[in-house]
Amino acid sequence: VGALRAEEAGAGRAVIGEARRAAVVAVGDELIRGERADSNSGEIAAALADLGIEVERVLVLGDDAALLERAFVELCGAYRIVVATGGLGPTLDDVTRDAAAAAARVKLVRSPEVLEELSALWRRRGREMPRSNARQAEFPEGAQVMANRCGTAPGFRVWIEGGMLAALPGPPREMRDMLARELVPYLRATCGVSGALATRRFFLLGLSESEFADRAGAWMERAANPLMGVTAHHGVLHVTLRARAESEPGANALVDARAGEFRARFRHEVFSEDEPRPHFAVGRALIERGIGLALAESCTGGLLAARLTEVPGISAVLREAWVTYSNEAKTRSLGVSRELIERHGAVSREVAEAMASGAARAAGARLAVSITGIAGPEGGTPEKPVGTVWIALAFDGRVDAREHRLAPLSRDAVRAQAVHAALDRIRRAVLAARGAD
Amino acid sequence: VGALRAEEAGAGRAVIGEARRAAVVAVGDELIRGERADSNSGEIAAALADLGIEVERVLVLGDDAALLERAFVELCGAYRIVVATGGLGPTLDDVTRDAAAAAARVKLVRSPEVLEELSALWRRRGREMPRSNARQAEFPEGAQVMANRCGTAPGFRVWIEGGMLAALPGPPREMRDMLARELVPYLRATCGVSGALATRRFFLLGLSESEFADRAGAWMERAANPLMGVTAHHGVLHVTLRARAESEPGANALVDARAGEFRARFRHEVFSEDEPRPHFAVGRALIERGIGLALAESCTGGLLAARLTEVPGISAVLREAWVTYSNEAKTRSLGVSRELIERHGAVSREVAEAMASGAARAAGARLAVSITGIAGPEGGTPEKPVGTVWIALAFDGRVDAREHRLAPLSRDAVRAQAVHAALDRIRRAVLAARGAD
Numbered sequence: 001v002g003a004l005r006a007e008e009a010g011a012g013r014a015v016i017g018e019a020r021r022a023a024v025v026a027v028g029d030e031l032i033r034g035e036r037a038d039s040n041s042g043e044i045a046a047a048l049a050d051l052g053i054e055v056e057r058v059l060v061l062g063d064d065a066a067l068l069e070r071a072f073v074e075l076c077g078a079y080r081i082v083v084a085t086g087g088l089g090p091t092l093d094d095v096t097r098d099a100a101a102a103a104a105r106v107k108l109v110r111s112p113e114v115l116e117e118l119s120a121l122w123r124r125r126g127r128e129m130p131r132s133n134a135r136q137a138e139f140p141e142g143a144q145v146m147a148n149r150c151g152t153a154p155g156f157r158v159w160i161e162g163g164m165l166a167a168l169p170g171p172p173r174e175m176r177d178m179l180a181r182e183l184v185p186y187l188r189a190t191c192g193v194s195g196a197l198a199t200r201r202f203f204l205l206g207l208s209e210s211e212f213a214d215r216a217g218a219w220m221e222r223a224a225n226p227l228m229g230v231t232a233h234h235g236v237l238h239v240t241l242r243a244r245a246e247s248e249p250g251a252n253a254l255v256d257a258r259a260g261e262f263r264a265r266f267r268h269e270v271f272s273e274d275e276p277r278p279h280f281a282v283g284r285a286l287i288e289r290g291i292g293l294a295l296a297e298s299c300t301g302g303l304l305a306a307r308l309t310e311v312p313g314i315s316a317v318l319r320e321a322w323v324t325y326s327n328e329a330k331t332r333s334l335g336v337s338r339e340l341i342e343r344h345g346a347v348s349r350e351v352a353e354a355m356a357s358g359a360a361r362a363a364g365a366r367l368a369v370s371i372t373g374i375a376g377p378e379g380g381t382p383e384k385p386v387g388t389v390w391i392a393l394a395f396d397g398r399v400d401a402r403e404h405r406l407a408p409l410s411r412d413a414v415r416a417q418a419v420h421a422a423l424d425r426i427r428r429a430v431l432a433a434r435g436a437d
Numbered sequence: 438v439g440a441l442r443a444e445e446a447g448a449g450r451a452v453i454g455e456a457r458r459a460a461v462v463a464v465g466d467e468l469i470r471g472e473r474a475d476s477n478s479g480e481i482a483a484a485l486a487d488l489g490i491e492v493e494r495v496l497v498l499g500d501d502a503a504l505l506e507r508a509f510v511e512l513c514g515a516y517r518i519v520v521a522t523g524g525l526g527p528t529l530d531d532v533t534r535d536a537a538a539a540a541a542r543v544k545l546v547r548s549p550e551v552l553e554e555l556s557a558l559w560r561r562r563g564r565e566m567p568r569s570n571a572r573q574a575e576f577p578e579g580a581q582v583m584a585n586r587c588g589t590a591p592g593f594r595v596w597i598e599g600g601m602l603a604a605l606p607g608p609p610r611e612m613r614d615m616l617a618r619e620l621v622p623y624l625r626a627t628c629g630v631s632g633a634l635a636t637r638r639f640f641l642l643g644l645s646e647s648e649f650a651d652r653a654g655a656w657m658e659r660a661a662n663p664l665m666g667v668t669a670h671h672g673v674l675h676v677t678l679r680a681r682a683e684s685e686p687g688a689n690a691l692v693d694a695r696a697g698e699f700r701a702r703f704r705h706e707v708f709s710e711d712e713p714r715p716h717f718a719v720g721r722a723l724i725e726r727g728i729g730l731a732l733a734e735s736c737t738g739g740l741l742a743a744r745l746t747e748v749p750g751i752s753a754v755l756r757e758a759w760v761t762y763s764n765e766a767k768t769r770s771l772g773v774s775r776e777l778i779e780r781h782g783a784v785s786r787e788v789a790e791a792m793a794s795g796a797a798r799a800a801g802a803r804l805a806v807s808i809t810g811i812a813g814p815e816g817g818t819p820e821k822p823v824g825t826v827w828i829a830l831a832f833d834g835r836v837d838a839r840e841h842r843l844a845p846l847s848r849d850a851v852r853a854q855a856v857h858a859a860l861d862r863i864r865r866a867v868l869a870a871r872g873a874d
Contacts, residue, residue: 030668031479031495032482032492032493032494032495033479033482033483033486033492033666034478034479034480034481034482034483034486034492035479035483035666035668035675036479036668037474037475037476037479038474038475039474041471041497042468042470042471042472042473042474043471044471045469045470045471046470046471046472049470049471055469055470055471056469056498056499056501056504057469057496057497057498057504058468058469058496058497059494059495059496059497060478060494060495060496060497061493061494062493064493067493067494173847229470229472231467231472231473238472295760297739299746300743300746301742301743301745301746301747301751301755301758302734302739302740302741302742302743302746302758302760303739303743303746304739305738305739305742305743305760306737306738306739306740306742306743308738309736309737309738309739309740309760309762310738310848310849310852312814312815312848313815314738314762315762315763318738318760318762318763319762319763319765319766320759320760320761320762320763320765320766320769320770321738321739321759321760321762322757322758322759322760322770323732323739323742323746323755323757323758323759323760324757325746325751325752325755325756325757325758326752326755326756326757328756328757329756329757329800332757332799332800333757333759333770333799362769362770363766363769377749378749378750411747411749412747415747
């Protein structure tokens with residue numbers, strides 16, 4: 001990793017040395033005005049980190065050709081790898097290509113091949129290409145074109161002051177595809193290997209960040225190799241292990257040894273090593289195993305159903321979901337008796353159990369999940385403060401209800417945590433049932 | 438707006454002239470690694486824009502004191518107003534205050550008042566203040582402290598190279614509060630007025646961005662005053678009008694004249710002038726008017742229910758919601774006949790109408806809404822391509838179903854658009870019913 005190959009730099013250009021650091025430039029008036037958040041630079045930083053390249057600064061600029069040109073010259077001189085995203089559209093306020101050409105002190109030239117591809121794309125849509133779109137076939141002279149499989153604006157790589165500028169489109173889907181298919185393979189192929197990096201990822205449910213830190217112990221030290229990084233999202237932990245070594249087999253051996261220990265220590269919490277979204281992991285497990293599902297939600301108001309129905313194919317197992325926000329609905333649709341609710345309150349073990357059993361029965365589902373709790377901001381009491389949530393599972397006729405005390409940061413946060421807690425309960429129940437098959 | 442008052446700059450410092458441009462520095466390793474998205478800089482840019490100050494660049498940097506110091510010196514020299522966010526925590530990797538002191542060429546000094554406040558805060562929590570937290574009482578010599586009402590880390594303002602650096606905390610809640618209560622009033626009070634800016638905002642449903650542009654016409658020109666900005670989010674448009682004039686009454690008159698024309702031209706589409714979330718606007722309207730609601734969702738899988746139950750107090754009107762993903766559930770819970778589904782298909786006018794009527798009847802609700810459509814990626818046909826969604830409203834016994842052809846960008850995008858289309862239908866129905874009250 002590091003050192004771009006000299007021949008890539010072209011005659012008369014400075015040879016790129018160790019390139020362990022990089023800069024990202026996100027371009028767009030809507031980003032600088034705060035009208036849209038820049039999610040692209042984070043994805044680019046994560047992809048480069050897997051190559052052992054650290055993004056040291058991200059610069060967000062509006063669609064201003066003079067500012068962009070100056071930034072490209074300064075950053076390419078300082079970093080040698082600069083990735084820009086945005087400003088490749090067809091309109092006159094898309095100026096990344098102009099700024100890149102000016103920074104490289106070359107002119108823009110039209111690519112006949114790209115122009116023909118763009119025209120063909122418009123013809124397939126049954127329309128004449130608007131004249132303005134021909135701009136998307138223009139590139140700084142000497143640049144390498146990067147294909148766009150998800151949109152019309154191709155990207156490019158161009159040399160500026162001995163550094164490489166890679167220009168990617170702004171729409172996240174297009175950026176992501178070009179990053180993965182074009183830029184990352186190029187960097188991997190052309191960066192002279194002066195060391196190797198190996199990465200493993202784990203996604204966990206059921207631990208807070210501090211509980212995780214206590215159990216991970218010395219693995220989390222800043223000087224550790226593999227280095228461990230962890231971030232938390234409403235109860236889901238993303239853990240990355242990155243090992244450095246002289247050779248790739250060495251790095252792999254190092255990271256795999258730690259990954260094995262990690263799997264053993266966190267065997268009850270790791271829900272996936274490739275899918276960060278717990279609802280996708282859990283939904284796919286239910287589909288694979290053909291476990292019919294019913295849901296009965298109160299405080300989460302359909303959020304668990306909405307998450308699970310993001311998963312294509314879930315219709316094969318999702319029998320029905322109820323949002324029984326009112327006590328009348330709990331009684332009418334799930335058969336929870338009015339007396340039970342009066343005696344124990346809607347947020348109680350008894351009502352959670354009755355909701356799950358009732359949903360399983362009404363939908364004829366093998367598994368039913370109920371959630372009833374106090375999301376706030378109102379409705380908390382000393383005995384049942386905001387964040388108190390009961391979750392029950394009815395699975396093959398057995399009912400298991402548990403109380404969860406979630407951090408009452410906000411109404412949204414309580415609901416998001418409750419959904420993740422429910423997904424974790426489903427996951428564990430499905431795993432436990434595996435033996436019975 | 439512009440020109441910070443000279444006396445604020447202190448003796449021996451350069452006087453700030455016109456300050457219509459600013460820079461933002463977002464600080465944190467987690468931002469630069471893409472582990473967390475930077476939402477703060479957008480909020481800061483929007484707040485400064487309302488003062489007539491344009492954020493021209495946002496720089497994201499890790500917790501690196503040397504990089505930060507250099508950035509503060511360069512940006513304060515170039516921009517005169519620089520706002521930093523993050524890096525004010527108690528641990529050693531929080532280095533914003535050290536970098537600011539080094540950039541200002543002063544030393545860090547401890548504020549006895551702030552130290553006493555911090556100690557008192559810890560005592561109230563029943564704990565001794567950890568020694569490391571005393572760092573949060575240190576500030577660059579000569580800096581003005583900005584109070585933190587939502588956390589422990591105070592912010593500060595300090596002069597560097599004739600420019601003002603304002604350091605805000607990183608946690609969004611703390612940043613937002615200090616921005617609104619400390620920094621914005623300070624800038625408003627100390628910026629010599631050389632012109633005034635007035636802003637009005639509108640939130641619209643039911644138009645695409647290009648339909649809106651066609652109807653807005655010349656109002657959208659770049660040189661127009663008021664200047665109009667628009668962004669689209671799955672069918673919701675955010676429109677900002679910003680008028681500049683010599684005086685505040687002048688700016689207000691200018692923007693109010695256009696705002697009046699705007700309200701007339703888009704009277705059917707504007708759903709709010711203060712609430713950007715359509716589910717909040719619609720949910721509150723239902724609560725205010727006490728209109729009992731039932732929902733029957735197929736392709737959106739509970740997403741409409743999940744959105745509406747974000748609104749505190751919705752339990753007063755939400756009778757029940759069904760996610761009837763399967764045909765069996767449509768028949769069992771909503772009474773949609775099996776023959777009807779077989780004859781017309783689950784995505785049809787007839788089934789949408791039957792779902793809405795069935796939900797209204799089963800829940801005893803005055804208003805019921807059904808959604809049935811093809812979210813994709815599978816399931817489309819030439820007659821009913823992905824993006825075909827039927828939405829029906831049953832309101833006071835009358836049923837009205839309509840077909841929506843939504844942009845099939847992705848499964849999530851179809852579902853999000855369908856929810857917004859349904860909210861728009863509810864909004865219009867409630868408005869139309871106003872006359873009948």
